[in-house]
Amino acid sequence: MKTPVVNVGILTDTTLSFLLKGNYHDVASGKCFSGEHLVFFQDGKIGFRDQLYSSLFFMPTSEKDSFIIKEVTIGVDFHWERKEDQEFQGALNLVACAESILVINQIDIESYLISVISSEMSATATKEFLKAHAVISRSWLLAQIEKNNRLVRIEEKYQSCYATDEELIHWYDREDHILFDVCADDHCQRYQGITRASTDIVKEVITETRGEILVSEGNICDARFSKCCGGMTEKFEYCWEPVPHTYLTALRDSEETTVPDLTQEAEAIRWIQESPNAFCHTNNKAILSQVLNNYDQETTDFYRWETTYSQEELSELICRKSGKDLGDILDLIPLERGTSGRIQKLKIVGSKQTFTIGKELEIRRTLSESHLYSSAFIIEKHNVEDKVPGQFIFKGAGWGHGVGLCQIGAAVMGNKGYTYKEILSHYFKQSEIEKRY
Numbered sequence: 001m002k003t004p005v006v007n008v009g010i011l012t013d014t015t016l017s018f019l020l021k022g023n024y025h026d027v028a029s030g031k032c033f034s035g036e037h038l039v040f041f042q043d044g045k046i047g048f049r050d051q052l053y054s055s056l057f058f059m060p061t062s063e064k065d066s067f068i069i070k071e072v073t074i075g076v077d078f079h080w081e082r083k084e085d086q087e088f089q090g091a092l093n094l095v096a097c098a099e100s101i102l103v104i105n106q107i108d109i110e111s112y113l114i115s116v117i118s119s120e121m122s123a124t125a126t127k128e129f130l131k132a133h134a135v136i137s138r139s140w141l142l143a144q145i146e147k148n149n150r151l152v153r154i155e156e157k158y159q160s161c162y163a164t165d166e167e168l169i170h171w172y173d174r175e176d177h178i179l180f181d182v183c184a185d186d187h188c189q190r191y192q193g194i195t196r197a198s199t200d201i202v203k204e205v206i207t208e209t210r211g212e213i214l215v216s217e218g219n220i221c222d223a224r225f226s227k228c229c230g231g232m233t234e235k236f237e238y239c240w241e242p243v244p245h246t247y248l249t250a251l252r253d254s255e256e257t258t259v260p261d262l263t264q265e266a267e268a269i270r271w272i273q274e275s276p277n278a279f280c281h282t283n284n285k286a287i288l289s290q291v292l293n294n295y296d297q298e299t300t301d302f303y304r305w306e307t308t309y310s311q312e313e314l315s316e317l318i319c320r321k322s323g324k325d326l327g328d329i330l331d332l333i334p335l336e337r338g339t340s341g342r343i344q345k346l347k348i349v350g351s352k353q354t355f356t357i358g359k360e361l362e363i364r365r366t367l368s369e370s371h372l373y374s375s376a377f378i379i380e381k382h383n384v385e386d387k388v389p390g391q392f393i394f395k396g397a398g399w400g401h402g403v404g405l406c407q408i409g410a411a412v413m414g415n416k417g418y419t420y421k422e423i424l425s426h427y428f429k430q431s432e433i434e435k436r437y
Helices: 111-118 125-153 200-208 265-274 285-291 312-323 359-368 405-415 420-427
Strands: 004-014 017-025 032-042 047-050 052-053 054-059 066-074 082-088 091-096 101-108 161-163 167-170 212-216 302-312 329-339 343-350 354-358 376-382 391-397 432-435
Touching: 004 052, 017 091, 032 101, 047 054, 047 091, 047 167, 052 125, 091 200, 091 420, 101 432, 111 125, 111 200, 111 329, 125 200, 125 212, 125 405, 125 420, 265 329, 265 376, 265 391, 302 312, 312 329, 312 359, 329 376, 343 359, 354 359, 405 420
Parallel strands: 167 354
Antiparallel strands: 004 101, 017 032, 017 054, 017 066, 032 047, 047 052, 054 091, 066 082, 091 101, 161 167, 212 432, 302 391, 329 343, 343 354, 376 391
């Protein structure tokens, strides 16, 4: 099988500056271009060199050619959001959309993975951990491409939101990606081209695992991962569409096999307060630096964390993020928790109105300026006067959705001498490795 290609959505903007390092052939104009260029959105088209185009597709004439996109936003809506110039290989595709220009990078999957492994974490991690991550990143990507093709083929409308006046249940997965396969930010997998300096070991693990994917019951595994599960992994259906995956289930992130029932409120409270032993329960800076890039290392508390809000801060935040004025916030009541203790449905009781939100990412976005580390948290109310709390303290566990591979836990396993196959079998039960190409 020939190595597949992937179309990666980099950003959208009304004005774009880019530098072509090498000779690029544009399909629309039939001309070759190099050097620095500026395009702008005008009348539903792309303005380029005094002409308007619906799209521009710059193909490199050499494998060594690359292009630089100026001021790409990374960490969208996260606390460390920033802009940087990014360099990519492969083809540059510009598409005129309704209100802006969409930038797409078309590149072969193996080259894409070299960047992902270097973008998602430090390239100094152990080889076995990097090999495990290469397999799941490749599996996840091919599963998304297959899913996109299936939805297009059957003309199925992807449902990711259920809303009433009293409730909003929303998950974030595939609904924004119509003109490309995956995006370049944390919504999918971090992909920052060749901007992130790769190492020989990253290139080795991609070569050594070339074409290897995880499969279960004959299907490519939708292999998910997050920074830190908090000691217990989450089931797929508690974070995204309600479709169970046998290989994305609840398990202890340790050598222990007992699984507490964290869907029960009392058990979840005990679990979050106790901070039990787990692979991802580590403060080892050498191991953390293998997983976390410089801006991720700005986060220090992730296995167990705490956030405090005043009544004024929380009520204003919820009003702004949800678009609903609930008045004073009287209570936050977890209605449903997943297998890791993450809240998938939360009732917000206000003095004017009660509103229920879910799933986990909607909760994290509503209760934070960027994102709470996770939705696995308990709520303490303080300074209550006339039933109105003056302060709320969230005590939580983990960083991210907690489904699939726990990156910090897997890094610890790699450091302990586990092979990449053992790491994968730990996090993805009832799956096996298959060499697809």
